[in-house]
Amino acid sequence: MDIVVLGGGAAGVCAAISAARGGRKVLLVESQGCLGGSRTATGVDTFYGFYTPKRQERIVGGIPWEIAGQLTHANAAFERTNTYGAGTGITYDVEMLKVVYEQAVLASGAELLYHTYASEVHVSEGLITGVLLANKQGLTEVSANVYIDATGDGDIAARSGAPFEKSDTNELQSLSTIFFMANVDTAAAKLVSHQKLAAKMKEANRSGQFVLPREEGSWHITPNPGVIQANMVRVSGVDATDPYALTLAEVEGRSQTREYVRFLKECVSGFEQAFLVGTSHHIGVRETRRIIGEYRLTEEDVVEGRKFGDGIACCGAPVEDHGSGKDTRWVYVSDDGYYHIPYRALVPQKVNNLLVAGRCLSATHGAQASARNSAQCMAMGQAAGVAAVVSLEQNVQVRSVSTGLLRERLRSQDVIL
Known part of the structure; x- marks a missing residue:
């Protein structure tokens, strides 16, 4: 293989597509039985980050916009104003996104492998020489010239010896179990504003009849x-890289789901005859490992709308920090409403043929709480895939890729910079 992409979420899908379109032999490895990660298996059915919240300017194009267009063309998506004012989101049918992602990956020429984990990483003199894959056939080692870690948790980076951190504050962001309900009278339910809904949650908690950890x-x-x-x-205080803690979080998430369903049915108009039709395949994780890369994106970079000479993606999403309390911290981008994610934030220290893409980028806790949005994860994936191709063309380490050429190549693919 020329390039192996580990993780088939929003970032990994676009990394595999862009690398394969670059004429390289690509393997995409995914632990689940579908592509999309948090966008499908976790039930997060809306792409955020395509538009700036204030000016409603589209700042993400390329492969992510292609995917959004395919969903819209299939009558499986629509644009929706976000409840919190985080910008227009693109809400889609989760089952259709699974298919669209698969078709796009396979059409690019990339090879796809489901139900497989990267259990071990072999490194020699700063280079990954192979990754040991675990699945029903047992253990198989694959090797490539360049590897892209799109696992979300930074598994490959961590196992290769690249430095990382988990939190530069007191805690990691909380986890969430997404759930879906059917037979909702949405016309009646919409009459209850978000402000009124939050007030009802507070009132329900005060009554002692409900236990609702998140009130907004x-x-x-x-x-x-x-x-x-x-x-x-909201499941707080969990390190999702600990499988025992993650198991308990799954149990707690489903328990909380039952309580929120009961609250909605008993206290909110429009939900009286509704019923639960499903929870996410696994609990949603917002933050675990963040690599320490050639540059560390900061919350100050985000809020001040900083641009970088090696910027490979634009982001206008506010800091959305889901702590352990009952509320969420929101901080908006100033200036013209967006900032750049620099290529250096995708380049881990110490390992010379590895890139990361997605929420495990090199960023502080606050900056990651903005950059982790789906449109940006897809954009980072496309950039990582193109960078991997360029590194092979130039026969240089990924950290030495010409960012001028990289940005030129991205612009030729309709990426907005």
Whole structure:
């Protein structure tokens, strides 16, 4: 293989597509039985980050915009104003996104492998020489010239010896179990504003009849009539790289889901005859490992809307910090409403043929709480895939890739910089 991409979420999909379109032999490895990660298996059915919140300017193009267009063309997506004012989101049918992602990956020429984990990484003199894959056939080692870690948790970077951190504050962001309800009278439910919904949650907690850890969660309509998606559950104090803690979090997430469903049915108009139709395949994780790269994106960079000479993606999403309390911290981007994610934030220290893409980028806790949005994860993936191709063309380490050529190549692929 020329390039192996580990992780088939939003970042990994676009990394594999862009690398394969560059004429390279690519293997995409995914632990689940579908592509999309948090966008599908976790039930987060909306792409955020395509638009700036204030000016509603589209700042992400390229492969991510292609994907959004394919969903819209299939009548499986629509644009929706975000409850919190984080910018227009693109809400889609989760099952259709699984298919669209698969078709795009396979059409690019990349090879796809499901139900497989990267269990071990072999390194020699600063280079990854192979990755040991674990699946039903046992253990198989694959090798490539360049590796892209799109696992979300930075598994490959960590196992290769690249430095990382988990939190530069007191805690990691909380986890959430997404759930879907059907037979909702959405017209009646919409009459209850988000402010009124939050007030009802507070009142429910004070009554002692409910235990709702998060008091400002939200729900929204989906492409399917009468079906809504709810993001209300909050499981705090969990390091999701600890499988025992993660197991307990899954149990707690489903327990909280039952409580929120009961609250909605008993306290919110429009939900009286509704019922739970499903929870996410696994709990949603916002933050675990963040690599220490050639540059560390900071919350100050985000808020001040800083631009970089090696910028490979634009982001206008506010800092959305889900702590352990009942509320969420929001901080908006100033200036013209967006900042750059620099290529250096995708380049781990100490390992010379590895790139990362997605929420494990090199960033502080606050900056990651903005840059982790789906459109940006896809954009980082496309950039990592193109950078891997350029490094092979130039026969240089990934950290030595010409960022001028990289940005030129990205612009030729309709990426907005």
